[in-house]
Amino acid sequence: MARMKFLCDADRCIECNACVTACKNEHEVPWGINRRRVVTINDGRPGERSVSMACMHCTDAPCASVCPVNCFYTTADAVVLHSKDLCIGCGYCFYACPFGAPQYPRVGNFGSRGKMDKCTYCAGGPEADSTQAEFVKYGTNRLAEGKLPLCAEMCSTKSLLAGDGEIIAQIYRERVVKRGYGSGAWGWRTAYRETIAT
Amino acid sequence: MLIKRTERQARRGALAQTLSSQSDAGLDRRSFLRRSGLAAGGLAALGTLSLGSVRKAEARMPAKAGAAVTIRKNICTHCSVGCTVMAEVSEGVWIGQEPGWDSPINRGSHCAKGAAVRELVHGDRRLKYPMKLVNGQWTKISWDTAIDEIGTKMLAIREKSGPDSVYFLGSAKFSNEGAYLYRKFAAYWGTNNVDHQARICHSTTVAGVANTWGYGAQTNSYNDIRNSKTMIIMGGNPAEAHPVSLQHLLEGKELNRANYIVIEPRLTRTAAHATEFVRIRSGTDIPVIYGILWHIFRNGWEDKQFIEQRVYGMEDARREIEKWTPEEVERVSGVPGAQLERVAKMFATEKPSTLIWCMGATQHTVGTANVRAFCIALLATGNVGSFGNGANIFRGHCNVQGATDLGLDIGTLPLYYGLVEGAWRHWGRVWETDYEWLSSRFHTRDVGGKPVKMMEVAGIPSTRWFDATMMPQKQVQQQDNLKAMMVFGHGGNTVTRMPEAAKGIAALDLLVVADPHPTTWAVLGERKDNTYLLPICTQFECDGSRTASNRSIQWGEQVVKPIFESKNDYEVMYRLATKLGFADRMFKNIKVNGNEPVAEDILREINRGGWSTGYCGQSPERLKAHMRNQDKFDLVTLRAPKDAPAEIAGDYYGLPWPCWGTPELRHPGTHTLYNTNLHVMEGGGTFRARFGVEREEKAPDGTMRKVSLLSNGSFSVGSEIRDGYPEFTYGVLKKLGWDGDLTAAERATIERIGGNNPDSVGWAIDLSGGIQRVTMAHGCIHYGNGKARANAWNLPDPIPVHREPIYTPRPELVARYPTLPNAVQFRVPNIGFDVQKAAVDKGLAKQFPLINTSGRLVEYEGGGEETRSNKWLAELQQDMFIEINPADAAARGIKDGAFVLVTGPEMPAGQACRMKALVTERVGRGVTWSPYHFGGWFMNVDQRRKYPAGADPIVLGESINTVTTYGYDPVTGMQEPKATLCQIRAA
Numbered sequence A: 001m002a003r004m005k006f007l008c009d010a011d012r013c014i015e016c017n018a019c020v021t022a023c024k025n026e027h028e029v030p031w032g033i034n035r036r037r038v039v040t041i042n043d044g045r046p047g048e049r050s051v052s053m054a055c056m057h058c059t060d061a062p063c064a065s066v067c068p069v070n071c072f073y074t075t076a077d078a079v080v081l082h083s084k085d086l087c088i089g090c091g092y093c094f095y096a097c098p099f100g101a102p103q104y105p106r107v108g109n110f111g112s113r114g115k116m117d118k119c120t121y122c123a124g125g126p127e128a129d130s131t132q133a134e135f136v137k138y139g140t141n142r143l144a145e146g147k148l149p150l151c152a153e154m155c156s157t158k159s160l161l162a163g164d165g166e167i168i169a170q171i172y173r174e175r176v177v178k179r180g181y182g183s184g185a186w187g188w189r190t191a192y193r194e195t196i197a198t
Numbered sequence B: 001m002l003i004k005r006t007e008r009q010a011r012r013g014a015l016a017q018t019l020s021s022q023s024d025a026g027l028d029r030r031s032f033l034r035r036s037g038l039a040a041g042g043l044a045a046l047g048t049l050s051l052g053s054v055r056k057a058e059a060r061m062p063a064k065a066g067a068a069v070t071i072r073k074n075i076c077t078h079c080s081v082g083c084t085v086m087a088e089v090s091e092g093v094w095i096g097q098e099p100g101w102d103s104p105i106n107r108g109s110h111c112a113k114g115a116a117v118r119e120l121v122h123g124d125r126r127l128k129y130p131m132k133l134v135n136g137q138w139t140k141i142s143w144d145t146a147i148d149e150i151g152t153k154m155l156a157i158r159e160k161s162g163p164d165s166v167y168f169l170g171s172a173k174f175s176n177e178g179a180y181l182y183r184k185f186a187a188y189w190g191t192n193n194v195d196h197q198a199r200i201c202h203s204t205t206v207a208g209v210a211n212t213w214g215y216g217a218q219t220n221s222y223n224d225i226r227n228s229k230t231m232i233i234m235g236g237n238p239a240e241a242h243p244v245s246l247q248h249l250l251e252g253k254e255l256n257r258a259n260y261i262v263i264e265p266r267l268t269r270t271a272a273h274a275t276e277f278v279r280i281r282s283g284t285d286i287p288v289i290y291g292i293l294w295h296i297f298r299n300g301w302e303d304k305q306f307i308e309q310r311v312y313g314m315e316d317a318r319r320e321i322e323k324w325t326p327e328e329v330e331r332v333s334g335v336p337g338a339q340l341e342r343v344a345k346m347f348a349t350e351k352p353s354t355l356i357w358c359m360g361a362t363q364h365t366v367g368t369a370n371v372r373a374f375c376i377a378l379l380a381t382g383n384v385g386s387f388g389n390g391a392n393i394f395r396g397h398c399n400v401q402g403a404t405d406l407g408l409d410i411g412t413l414p415l416y417y418g419l420v421e422g423a424w425r426h427w428g429r430v431w432e433t434d435y436e437w438l439s440s441r442f443h444t445r446d447v448g449g450k451p452v453k454m455m456e457v458a459g460i461p462s463t464r465w466f467d468a469t470m471m472p473q474k475q476v477q478q479q480d481n482l483k484a485m486m487v488f489g490h491g492g493n494t495v496t497r498m499p500e501a502a503k504g505i506a507a508l509d510l511l512v513v514a515d516p517h518p519t520t521w522a523v524l525g526e527r528k529d530n531t532y533l534l535p536i537c538t539q540f541e542c543d544g545s546r547t548a549s550n551r552s553i554q555w556g557e558q559v560v561k562p563i564f565e566s567k568n569d570y571e572v573m574y575r576l577a578t579k580l581g582f583a584d585r586m587f588k589n590i591k592v593n594g595n596e597p598v599a600e601d602i603l604r605e606i607n608r609g610g611w612s613t614g615y616c617g618q619s620p621e622r623l624k625a626h627m628r629n630q631d632k633f634d635l636v637t638l639r640a641p642k643d644a645p646a647e648i649a650g651d652y653y654g655l656p657w658p659c660w661g662t663p664e665l666r667h668p669g670t671h672t673l674y675n676t677n678l679h680v681m682e683g684g685g686t687f688r689a690r691f692g693v694e695r696e697e698k699a700p701d702g703t704m705r706k707v708s709l710l711s712n713g714s715f716s717v718g719s720e721i722r723d724g725y726p727e728f729t730y731g732v733l734k735k736l737g738w739d740g741d742l743t744a745a746e747r748a749t750i751e752r753i754g755g756n757n758p759d760s761v762g763w764a765i766d767l768s769g770g771i772q773r774v775t776m777a778h779g780c781i782h783y784g785n786g787k788a789r790a791n792a793w794n795l796p797d798p799i800p801v802h803r804e805p806i807y808t809p810r811p812e813l814v815a816r817y818p819t820l821p822n823a824v825q826f827r828v829p830n831i832g833f834d835v836q837k838a839a840v841d842k843g844l845a846k847q848f849p850l851i852n853t854s855g856r857l858v859e860y861e862g863g864g865e866e867t868r869s870n871k872w873l874a875e876l877q878q879d880m881f882i883e884i885n886p887a888d889a890a891a892r893g894i895k896d897g898a899f900v901l902v903t904g905p906e907m908p909a910g911q912a913c914r915m916k917a918l919v920t921e922r923v924g925r926g927v928t929w930s931p932y933h934f935g936g937w938f939m940n941v942d943q944r945r946k947y948p949a950g951a952d953p954i955v956l957g958e959s960i961n962t963v964t965t966y967g968y969d970p971v972t973g974m975q976e977p978k979a980t981l982c983q984i985r986a987a
Helices: A018-027 A062-066 A092-096 A132-138 A165-179 A188-192 B014-018 B029-035 B044-048 B054-059 B114-121 B143-161 B176-189 B203-213 B223-227 B245-256 B285-298 B304-310 B314-321 B326-333 B337-349 B367-380 B400-405 B421-431 B435-441 B462-470 B498-507 B569-580 B599-609 B620-628 B730-736 B744-754 B770-777 B832-841 B886-891
Strands: A004-008 A036-041 A049-054 A072-074 A080-082 A160-164 B070-075 B084-090 B093-099 B131-134 B137-140 B166-169 B230-234 B259-264 B276-279 B353-357 B390-393 B444-447 B450-453 B484-488 B510-515 B531-535 B544-547 B553-556 B694-698 B704-708 B823-825 B828-830 B850-855 B881-884 B899-903 B913-919 B927-931 B936-938 B980-986
Touching (some): A004 A188, A018 A036, A018 A049, A018 B114, A062 A072, A160 A165, A165 B245, B084 B114, B143 B166, B143 B531, B166 B462, B176 B544, B176 B569, B203 B367, B230 B245, B230 B337, B276 B337, B314 B367, B337 B353, B367 B390, B400 B544, B421 B435, B544 B599, B881 B886
Parallel strands (some): B230 B259, B230 B353, B881 B913
Antiparallel strands (some): A036 A049, B084 B093, B131 B137, B444 B450, B823 B828, B899 B913
């Protein structure tokens, strides 16, 4: 099976937010929940760079290791998903996540936040693939239809890549060799315990 | 706090409450941490607004089991890049968007707006049915009532004040067919007061570029920039305004290791990826360009052969350029000479080089001159008319190029024929409408005993409509003041001097807003009645073609039926024409189904008359074939190979105009204009011989001499005339002995048009297309082979000269670089000189020391009503803000994210605009920048209650144009929002 990953080429990202609205559109994500967002460093100064961020679907995901109800699971494609039926909204995963991925529909403490929501890599959840039950809780299941996450598919500058880790790493490597610069595969060491050598 | 864009998180405060239907929403992470669980929101009152979001929840469900899902192809309705939108439709509902991988323009990509367009046709913030104001209250009415009442009122105004008292403001979001129909509508009504957004975005580009080499459009394409070795982006921020174009720019930069130079007052998101960033003072484009050219000529880097063969008047330009020594350039613009020398060397020697510009260059009192200076830079370095170079002008709206081409313009009939009698006769022939009848529709004015046919007089620019409404009648050079505004698809907050516009709105006898949204027109002025809102559907709910910035024309098919009670532009115009009594004439050759004119038929009529600009070859059938076969076109050349399906083989994608001759001739379209490296039947061409064949000018010794304006030894590949040549007429064909190649039918048509003098029938009015066909068969181009003009003698400044903005932060420079004298332009006076002088005399630059400039955000577009009503976009930008440098902020005690009050030199005393401060080094000291997409607050007053219930945009904010000031380009009436002054204080 493939090992699905995200890779954001910060030398291409222009913070156009297509990834953000594509995600909203595809999954009808409500106002206030951001499964994906774009973060800019050195905003307005020389060296400004933007990176599109979401759940990175980590190897040995820290969210899964802190979850008191074990609601996380990893699919055969190495996508980290969770069950909203099991989730108790405790917020532990949110503190454990290095990328700030988990989102909650409500404000509050001690389980009153509601069910956690995060990027599913457009792969739905534990319900049967592409059913209404799955859609309501997790959004569409593109992976089941043989498609990749829409955020990456619609990226304006082909900065955000999604797909098998080997393949997107190779695309990035070739790009860096061709253009002569590259600020690295952002977040890969944290998420996947590796970097892309170029 | 969303205002700091580095922390652009969903702020769940006030606006989350407006979205009460989604009340299961809570706070995002950062706000959560900051507020520690405190209840969000201070504007809970907004929570009473009804949203009715049930529809959407149903809308996005996966298609029902067994229900068919079809894919419909349309084009994004936001910017001019022309991204293909793939809509998944099931049971009449648009359920999802897929990437349009096959399009060579966007290859599946979108920006935030394009990835969110599906919301537009579910939008519960849309105007749902026709409404009118009854004693200040919005009241629902039927379509029949609306059309009947509006028509009756228009006829009454016509009776009393004449046809010119009704203003037809059209839209760059019309389809080509809609734009054409609207222009035709104004013609049949009898006025040239018809305009659209190009006035305020690229009118100066069109004027400047067309006056240089013939046509007013982007010479190359987004895709072709992949061939560039050096690109200068000056006065543009495509990373936010045209994000998908950055795909081509960045890949071009990477593959060619190209120089990517950004010249701007502001370190934009585009500049963040630049190899060289040049920070200039707003309004000093000409000094900077001349500063670059000074180094080019000093070092002999100019392209001498190109200038010799293809340029007229470069010596005159050179004399002006020599005045701009590095010291003077630095004094005026702030750019050091050494940096400009580096840029000059790259631009002139690392070729092909392209110059990309946008509204930072065009929106000035010197807009036309700026554009002309850019053209001179391209001509001096031989950077026009080939691959990888050229004037890559990024237009704004999705169809601003097409709407401009189709004559939504005060100065011309469709396709740049102008307003002269010959133009009216040409279109009269195409429309099969009698010239005398058309003529009778217009007013004839008595000027000092001489009759002036208003039919041939350019109308009032959209930037001045309120002046023409409120000025003393005798200052407005037409029968009466403006009394009625018909506003189809145009925001009210994108035009400068909004306090005046508000007064103008109040003064109108009739206001009609036909738009998917109420727009700021509906709320700005104080009106009680005689105000109508007509719900128009988006282009996703109707068929039609649109022209992208690169002149490619793409056919969009209807995705879903118009939602609520909305109707498409064609139908509304047809109904109104019926009421006004000219529908039979106007739609004589256009099929109408019920009340709905057929889009394909309108395009066929455009084809039958569009010879001047090569809109004649793009039949609906050919355009649809292109949409079916998108994957066959090459990413860089945009061309389909010869072995592609026969219906598209050899074509350029979207048949970019000019696509000469009849559709049957199968001209492939023109990817790069004026390209002599190609045969004309392969999309090649020369500079247009538009300005005569020779000109008398003064030689250096003082004697007069005649100088040829035709090209000198340069010609396109395969040309049988191996030198310059004039425009072709039937007479010229005869002289060359080529008339024998005409078919009998072509000859008969030409002779019918020509009457007693068939030899005078030119290539642009020959309805048979025979002259074009025969000329191209001989390898020549019918518009002639002329020189481009560095000296455009018909413009106020034939050679561009620097002129300080009306409100300049450097008043000491005004004596040397004053604006042009007052003059009457386009039926109204332009008193820019007096205003500039008064500003200097009163020392306004001390009172208002900060430069006020404006621009775009990626999430919003234009006046922003549509995008601010889209919840996926609105969530990302919830507040109007103004960027201010940390030094200026500190001096004023302004904190990042705090409210500030902004005032401008022309605002009413005691009033201010309230917006948030974004303290950033993105802008230099003494400079402020703000987005212009906001509206719905007016001088510190929230106008939400004035919108019809449920049709208010989610996000409202102050418009920066409440602060902007006087100033108009003399050639086009362009406004000056990019270089004016303001003052800011903490609120």
